Amino acid sequence: MHMRFLWTTLIVLAVHTLSAQNYDWNHLPVIQRPIFKNDTVDIKNYGAVAGGITLNTKAIDAAIRDCNSHGGRVVLIPAGLWLTGPIVLRSNVNLHIDRAAILQFTDDKDQYPIVAGNWEGHPAARCQSPISGTDLENIAITGGGIIDGNGDSWRWIAKDRLTESEWKHKVASGGVVTEDGKTWFPSAKSLKGFRTKDAGWLKPGMTPADFEDIRDFLRPNLLVLANCKKVLLDGTTFQNSPAWCLHTLLCEDLTVNDVHVRNPWNAANGDGIDVESCRRVLIANSTFDAGDDGICVKSGRDEEGRKRGRPTEEMIVRNNIVYRAHGGFVIGSEMSGGARNIFVSDCSFIGTDIGLRFKTVRGRGGIVEKIYVKNISMRNIVHQAVFLDMYYFAKPPSIADIYSGAVKEDIPPVSEATPIFRNIHISNIICDGAEEGIFVRGLPETNIRDIQLSDMVLKTDKGAEIIEAQNIGLKNIRLITADTSRPVVYVENSSDLHFDDIQYNAGADLLFSINGNKCANIHVASTDRSKAVHDAAFNYGATNDALK
Structure with a gap:
């Protein structure tokens, strides 16, 4: 009857021979899925009563405990409206929500004791999550029903x-x-x-x-799974979370398939899914409508994250849709443990504030590298389509103020607290509508470097900005900008840039604005520079020989 949760084990190499640096689009990480016994138990057999009046916490807990003690089974939430307090999952249990079922968490905050948890990368006291599990193996939440966190009573x-x-x-x-x-x-x-x-x-x-x-x-996150192995979320709708909706921390072999996350657009901290310090992750065929970031990668914050030292890695994100959210696919800003070997493809972002959003700041530390993104379609993006920024929530002094001497630039020494963005590849991007196409900004002490952007059509107000960056390549980029009075490409204190086949509106006032005395080795090829009224302008110490 409930075939969705019957899985067979994927064929997995007995010895994981692929080293971290050898992953590519032809050799993706392999994620194991859990398997369960065919036996199904109904929460009604443990005294649960539908109707939205009776609190069914004890009945659901009894069913989960019983299944766990018998080696694992499927716990069925049948058709109906089921009111409950917090649920704690156990190993080898598949919590299956019937398509016609609503699992409704109570708005009685006394049902949620304060526990030791984690918030934005810090150890923190939190009210117990509606659904949680720690140190578990072989667990799942499946079925086409709805889990509602009653978050509007918390926010x-x-x-x-x-x-x-x-x-x-x-x-x-x-x-x-x-x-x-x-x-x-x-x-x-x-x-x-x-x-x-x-x-x-x-x-x-x-x-x-x-x-x-x-x-x-x-406020609790709706679902928190910590240090769990072989986890499956499949087919279920998670909605109305008090804070983040889905939070997985230090998990391995996590599969999120055909999941629907729904939070109001104005939900404070209403992230869709936050994958933190996890290894071997698949997020596929899912839909996110969030009050904050949609699909987000994290790995701890500042010193605590660096001490943990667990990057999010070996992650595949494909065939997903993100509606209104602060970012469609996001890395950071709590990424102090690092992020690497992440593959994002074939996703659509509609109405998000930013499309691809990679963010960090001084003090975080951590290395974000070996990130591969392709085949992304975007529409009605509020700000940037592609955004890589190392000044998240900080404001650097303007180059005009530094050049005039009005402000003395304070550049701290490089340390373990200095974040690094490098080796990021983004291709085949279509964006119809955004404030800006591409924004890349590093730190003067540690530039963003080794970024390859190719094969894009970006219909935006402004073109591209590249600030404090090294070895950045843009190839076959079409910038259809509404504001032709602005430079198509703005460069500030960046070097070893390669522009190949840049297409833009005829009659643009200025093609390249080159700014700062650190600009050097900016190469332009296969680009018709005659279509612009002015080819290039050099300001704030930049010289003509910076542009090749």
Whole structure:
């Protein structure tokens, strides 16, 4: 009856002979899937009652424990509306949500005890997640039903992110409005946590009990799986999460297939999926509609992430759709353990703030490398189609201020806290509508380097910016820009750039704007430079011989 969760083991090499540097599109990582016994148990046999009134936490837990004690089975959530508190998964159990079932988590926050967890790469006190599992093996959530985290009862929201009627309804539901009348919080505890510095961070000597006065602020992620092996999420809809929707931490052999993530566009921290310090991951055939980043790669934050030293690696992302989100496919900014050997292909981003979004900042450390992206279609992107930035949430001084002496540029020495972006390949990108096509910005002490961008058609307002970068190649790039008064390509303090077959609007005012005395070895080939009114301009110490 429930054939979806019957899997056969993939053929896997007994010895993993492919070294990290040998992965390519013809030799992708192999991800193992879990297998389960055919036996199925119904939560109704353990006293569960549908209807959305009876709290079924104990009945569902009893079914999961019983299946686990018998070597693993399938726990069926049958058709109906099932109210529950937090669920803890166990090894060898497949939680199967019937297509006609809604697993609804209660809005009673007392059902979610404060536990030691992790938030944005830091050890943190959090309310227990609606679904969680730690140190498990061979687990799954399958079936075409819906899991609803009741997140709107946890999340604060600003007035300007709601219609007038929505705001009135929210205020009438209870909670607390800030003195300026601009933000609604579910409770005074939630507001207090919001105003507390480093709220929830578990520092030496602290325990989860120390955070009771801000417990409502400690919003849980809907699903958290930590240190688990052979994990499958298949066919299910996960929606309305209090914070992140799906969070996998230190997991191996994770498969996410045909999953649907739905969060309101204005959901604070409403990420779709965050894969953190995981190895061998497949995300395929899934759809994300998120309040923050859509598909996101992380590996810990700052010193804690570097000490952990576990990159997210050997990851395949293919055949996915991301609707409104801050980024379609994202790496960072908490990537201090690194990210490598990641393959992204055949995805569509519609209405995201940014398409491909790679972000870091000084202090993170970590190496992002060997990232391969191809065959991405985008439409109605708010900001950049391709975005690689090492100044995330920081603002560097302008080159004009530095050149004039108004500001002295402070360049720190390179250390373990200096992040590195290198060896990234992006090709076959189509974008119909964005503020900007390509934005690449490194740090003066550690440039972004070895980036290859090819075969793109980008219909945007602005063309491309390359700042503090080395060995960047753009080949067969068509920049159809609406604002012809801006330079098609802006370069700042970058060297060893290779532009091959750059196509642009005839009549553009300026093709290349070259800025800064570190600009050198900028090569242009197979490009009709006569279509622009002005071929190149050199500013802030850049000289004519920088452009070859």
